[in-house]
Amino acid sequence: MAKTTVRHRRWVIAATAVALSASPLTVPAAAEPAPAAPAFADAPEGFASTDGGTTGGAAGSTVTVSTFADLNRYATASEPYVIRVAGTIDVNPFGHEIRVASNKTIIGVGTQGHIVGGGFFLNEVSNVIIRNLTIRDTRMPDDDPDDDAYDYDGIQLDGADHVWIDHNRIERMNDGLIDSREDTTDLTVSWNILNEGNKSFGIGWTDNVTARITIHHNWIRDTNARNPSIDNVALAHLYNNHMQDITGYGNYSRGRTRAVIENGYFDNVQDPYYRDSTATLTETGSILVDCEGRREEGGTTFDPRDHYSYTLDPASEVPDIVGEGAGPQSSIGL
Incomplete structure (x- = not known):
């Protein structure tokens, strides 16, 4: 054999x-x-796996939706649900962010699940999984360059905890592709494609330093700023991410953040990784190709293995591994 x-x-x-x-x-x-x-994997790796883990709507019923009305009904319900998205759903009104309640899994059926013209808002909720979806197209042709006039995010999180954002494709949103704000913690962002955006992934909007975030195996490409911008995060762990064709800046550690970057692959990235004077950052094992600008580390950070187990892929294999595995997959959500 x-x-x-x-x-x-x-x-x-x-x-x-x-x-x-x-x-x-x-x-x-x-x-x-x-x-x-x-x-x-059917469970997150990283900080979303700690302190009881993140199970989403596993304790509740499973429903399949193909209309905005049904998606909004189950996502905002007080009961736990696993919500399977089977088809393209146009958000109404345009730019609306669906208010997701606690104990929910929203998952695309194979590659069918598209959320068009809107996104999701997790406001002070817990135990949510958003997985295997394409979230796209709120870009406004008449917006200002900083995307301030139309605050249409792909996924916005304010004061949330135990959240897993996994295997999504988020692109062409008018503001942030992902915004993790106001002490959102025990968050894992894994195996996503963040594509064609001005503001890719912002983290912070708080004076507190309590958040714990894991960011791994994402493909961030054709973006400008916030890739991510990590402000006042107590523990930020980034590993095996593929950063490609980024014009503004890459991994930026700000405020009192402690950030650990491991085995990333940076391809044509301006300012691949750096920190301000109050943040700390350590970087090991990454590969940089055709990158210019700042690459700076310093200060005392932390050992992620004190908090959870994980396996690092070699940086040289990241483009192939992430290229095959990131974004919605035909075998998930069936």
């Missing part, structure tokens, strides 16, 4: 060939089975 396995802990695709030994009677070889569907 011969076995071939794709090298990545999140991708398990095995093929087995069985050859029968020769005998006087001719027996055909067994047919080779079709490859299994790629396997992805």
Whole structure:
């Protein structure tokens, strides 16, 4: 028996060939089975896994929606739900951010789940999963360059905790693709494509230093600022992210943030990673290609392994691994 396995802990695709030994009677070889569907983790890695973990709506019923009315009804309900999005949903009114209540999973069915013309708002809620969706297209042609006139985010979080944002594609939003604000904590942002945006991923809007955030295996590309901008985060852990074609700045540690960056891949990124005078930052194992500007670290940070277990991929393999695995997947949400 011969076995071939794709090298990545999140991708398990095995093929087995069985050859029968020769005998006087001719027996055909067994047919080779079709490859299994790629396997992805059903629970977050990082800070969203700590202090009881993040389970979303697993304690409640599962519903499938294909209209804005149904999505809004279940997302805002007080009961826990797993909400499967099967189709393209146009948000009404344009630019509206659906107010997601606690104990919800909102997950695309394969690659079918598109949220168009709006996003999600998690305001002082807990235990939410947003997964395997395409969230897109609130960009306004008449907006000012700083995206201030129309505050249309992909996902905005204010004072939320235990949130997992995973395997989404968020693009062409008029303000932030993701904004994690006002002490949002125990947040994991993993395996997303953040694409074609001015403000990619802002973190902060607080004087407190309590937030704990993990950001891993994301593909951030064709963006300008906030990739992310990390202000006053107690513990920020970034690893195995692919940063590509970024014109403004990359990973920026601000305020009293303590940030750890590991095994990233920076391709054509202006100011790949740096800190201000009050923040601390350590970087190890990253690869930089065609990058210009600041790459600065310093100060005392922390050891992420004191808080959770994780496995680092080699930086040289990040473009292939993230390129295959990030964004909505046909095998998730079925």
